[in-house]
């Protein structure tokens with residue numbers, strides 16, 4: 241083995257400290273507490289009850305199912321919306337301008353999630369910008385209810401996550417040789433064929449890593465579903481929040497936190513398997 | 525003979541730059557037509573106009589009697605083999621070759637047989653399931669050609685397809701390409717900056733310079749009778765000289781070497797002499813030959829291509845001379861004096 245010198249340790253120690261103190265320890269602690277259960281006698285024992293209650297009470301797993309399906313759909317939607325933009329910015333617009341457009345896309349991140357959500361509230365509320373405008377044009381008489389519905393929640397989640405799809409997809413498309421597109425069209429391929437047979441397969445690692453990021457962000461988001469979603473727009477994170485802060489049942493909350501982590505990882509693993517992607521390639 | 529392709533007064537202007545300037549030519553059905561020119565002379569631009577990726581600024585392209593104006597690349601009866609091949613890395617060999625066929629209304633079984641037939645023809649059977657990234661340079665080359673040829677195009681355009689290969693393989697592919705073209709009879713338009721590729725493979729060669737065609741001719745004529753000084757200098761090896769005066773049928777080079785060249789009706793400025801035009805130790809009584817004395821400077825041994833570099837005693841001009849194949853001059857060494865003759869007909873003079 242190679243001999244490590246002092247500098248090596250000097251650099252590795254902060255990294256290890258960070259990994260251990262901020263990632264490993266809290267998760268181990270959370271993991272251990274998720275098995276703690278107060279039995280009828282008021283004694284704390286080790287048990288699976290916190291996990292079992294997820295499957296026993298249908299409201300929990302139904303909420304999770306709903307959250308997962310919405311997250312998958314919004315991830316797909318994010319791809320559909322951003323892919324043409326990513327293609328346009330990397331392959332059509334000259335490099336000079338495309339970096340400017342990317343900066344524009346970054347603005348929502350600088351502003352922060354909460355502020356953009358209030359922005360959407362101004363746009364979507366009953367007498368907000370959109371409704372007022374439609375009424376002014378005479379297209380509708382009474383406002384369309386958009387705020388505090390699944391619709392506004394989807395808009396909010398989509399808006400905050402799009403950027404995390406577009407950046408990896410753009411970097412994947414950047415490496416696509418233009419002559420492949422020309423060769424395909426020379427061989428008689430239509431625009432649609434070129435997109436589905438050449439461009440998307442080439443960008444697949446970028447799409448997959450963007451997809452994972454977006455999916456994780458959405459399924460674990462709390463702010464947008466809570467503020468923009470209505471009473472019926474239940475999100476799994478809201479239930480975890482309730483355990484921690486409303487019913488003060490930390491071990492139950494910890495168990496649900498772990499369930500969220502494991503189930504969402506399982507979904508990602510399943511989708512990657514299904515599409516034949518390899519995690520190592522996605523990371524690069 | 526039918527003209528499968530006719531290019532009429534074709535020009536391409538980029539902003540502030542003329543890439544192709546008033547080019548006129550035609551290609552015969554089944555021919556092997558090469559466009560030879562230095563880097564940046566506009567060869568790719570010309571080819572991209574024929575394939576439809578670049579719109580012509582002026583002029584017309586006619587394929588089988590039909591103008592190609594406004595017809596997109598996917599609808600033109602031509603296929604192109606790109607300078608960098610542009611194989612689809614996400615597909616294997618078979619899928620690459622089948623790609624174009626799948627875009628047409630052809631039954632699955634016919635696609636399979638045609639792909640197989642094509643792969644056989646280019647010597648790639650057994651490689652069907654290999655990924656294109658696992659192939660050698662020459663094999664990738666053949667996949668690219670097969671992928672286009674399987675569509676039976678009227679014309680196959682090839683943009684320096686051998687450029688990326690090493691020398692040995694290039695020599696080999698050169699012959700293979702020529703044989704393949706003969707066998708299938710498709711018209712090839714071949715772009716290259718390598719004169720030996722153009723001369724070996726083609727029926728006709730166009731020499732291109734700065735967006736224009738300097739000469740369109742058979743390889744043999746191009747070599748024997750270059751029409752412009754550019755062609756004389758670019759095709760084959762030559763010894764160039766500046767001519768400072770021409771009086772009474774005698775040329776004088778800038779260093780003062782005098783050569784007889786009667787009956788020119790213009791004042792030449794440039795003179796080219798091929799290395800093999802020099803005759804070592806000529807017999808005294810030959811007609812139309814000037815004889816000078818030279819001193820051997822170095823011997824450049826290169827097997828059958830061995831040359832000597834010699835200094836003309838009269839003028840200090842340095843020239844390259846091919847050594848004859850026989851062993852007659854084997855003992856020649858540095859510092860030797862030799863008599864060298866040049867026939868008048870081998871003096872190629874140009875006025876620019």
Ligand SMILES: Nc1ncnc2c1ncn2[C@@H]1O[C@H](COP(=O)(O)OP(=O)(O)OP(=O)(O)O)[C@@H](O)[C@H]1O
Pocket residue numbers: 538539541543561562563564565566567568569570717
């Ligand atoms: N889109 C463009 N805009 C402006 N100039 C261009 C464009 N495309 C090519 N050119 C210029 O046109 C000239 C000819 O280019 P072209 O690619 O046809 O050369 P080539 O003969 O194929 O060279 P090579 O042998 O290096 O491939 C070059 O000087 C190039 O800079």
Ligand SMILES: [Mg+2]
Pocket residue numbers: 567568569607683
């Ligand atoms: Mg080129």
